[in-house]
Amino acid sequence: MFVKQKQSGFALLLFMVVVIGYIIAGYSAGLTTSVQQVNEQKRLKNTKVLLEAKEALLSYALNYAVTGEINKMGKLPCPDHQIANSEGTQDSPCGGMGINAVGYFPYKTIGKGKIEDASGECLWYVVSGDYKNEAESKLLNWDSVGYLNLVDENGTLQHENNEDNFPVAFIISPGISIDQDRLPDGSLADCGGGNHTMASYLEGGSNIDYSTDLPASADTLWTFLTASAAASSSNVNYNDQVIAVYRDELWDRVAQIGQLNTDNNSPVDTLAETVTQQLANCLQVYGNHINNTDRTLPFAAPIDLTDYRSSSNYDDTASLLAGRFPQNINNSEAPGDGALNDIISNDTEFVFDGSSTGYCGTTGLAANEMFWKNW
Structure with missing residues (x-):
């Protein structure tokens, strides 16, 4: 009888161990699920915050062309580097011409209050070199x-792999720290306490090292990492969320401008036709000039240019009958006595670009002049 009681006690103990094991397992599973749910809620909030920040940035680009520097379309602000107590405002110039720039999102510059992600961190911001407003x-x-690319933690490209689809800007939610040093530098800045070391906030991954893979060179591709939903949920190695601004998104917004300046009330999508007509009229005047006895027109500039962004490359080429509209026509000679300065002086550009004397005007409208310089 004594033995039976002992065996019953052992069975009861074993039963209790099994029950407790199930309870612990259930609790652990519930805890894991709870953590994943919290992380997913944070991800959803971050998505909303990033979308709102992106909309504000696109609105800035739209307004800048109207109220900023005259008719400079498509410009985006520089990042905030927290220089000289200017938190929330862009710090420009941000690097040399054509060099990408990264820093905090300049929320004040785009007309917003402080923007934080679900972890209470300020947003980060990257802008492609040609699209920043300075230099x-x-x-x-x-x-x-x-000159930006976006990949996930597996290195998978998040957009089409051609330059027409490369992003022109990123807005980034850094999330909570993942074994990163985010100690403030002692300043009273709200964003990072003055700490704007990128490695303290952004995870590059196994194939991306932000300390070496973001060279300060013009026209150089930078690659950033955005965590997938699965990676963000586990929250182990990656939790950065990135939203991209694509070229077509930006220019579709700019095309909504109805009035670029008080001297021009033509929408953007009609400027090309307007300026083209003005240049055609100029060619007609040139061809009918009293000294142009053979009624010829200037030679064209080459189509294939080493750098299409430099107006000095748009010189006419002797005997070239088809190509780009020339900025300068020093190789073209008016028929008759062969003297170019019978029609325009040698130091006069064929098309007025706002910085020199020009034979072909654009009716003096700043919008038209800026359109010519950029198109």
């Missing part, structure tokens, strides 16, 4: 490509 590109239009 500005010599030419910017809807054919200008971005």
Whole structure:
């Protein structure tokens, strides 16, 4: 009888161990599920925050062409580097011409209050070199490509692999720290306490090292990582969320401008026709000039240019009958006595670009002049 009682006690103990094991397993599973749910809620909030920030950035680009520097379309602000107590505002110029720039999102510059992600961190921001407003590109239009790529933690490209689809800007939610040093530098800045070391906030991954893979060179591709939903949910190695601004998105917004300046009330999508007509009229005047006895027109500039952004490359080429509209026609000679300065002086550009004397005017409208310089 004594033995039976002992065996019953052992069975009861074993039963209790099994039950407790099930309870612990269930609790652990529930805890894991709860953590994943919290991370997913954070991801959804970050998505909303990033979309709102992107909309504000696109609105800035739209307004800048109207109220900023006269008719400079497609420009985006520089990042905020927290220089001279200017938190929330862009710090420009941000690097040399054509060089990408990265820093905090300049929320004040685009007319917003402080923007934080679900972890209470300020957003980060990357802008492609040709699209930043300083140092500005010599030419910017809807054919200008971005020099940014976006991949996930597996290295999978998040957009089409051709330059027409490369992003022109990124807005980034850094999320909570993943074994990163985010100690403030002692300043009273709200964003990072003055710490704007990118490695303290963004995870590059096994194939991306932000300390070496973002060279300060013009026209150089930078690659950034955005965590997939699965990676963000586990929250182990990657939690950066990135939203991209694509070229077509930006220029579709700019095309909504109804009035670029008080001297021009033509929408953007009609400027090409307007300026083209003005240049055609100029060619007609040139061909009918009293000294142009053979009624010939200037030679064209080459189609294939080493750098299409530099107006000095748009010189006419002798005997070239088809190509780009020339900025300068020093190789073209008016028939008759063969003297170019019978029609225009040698130091006069064929097309007025706002910085020199020009034979072909654009009716003096700033919008038209800027359109010519950029298209």
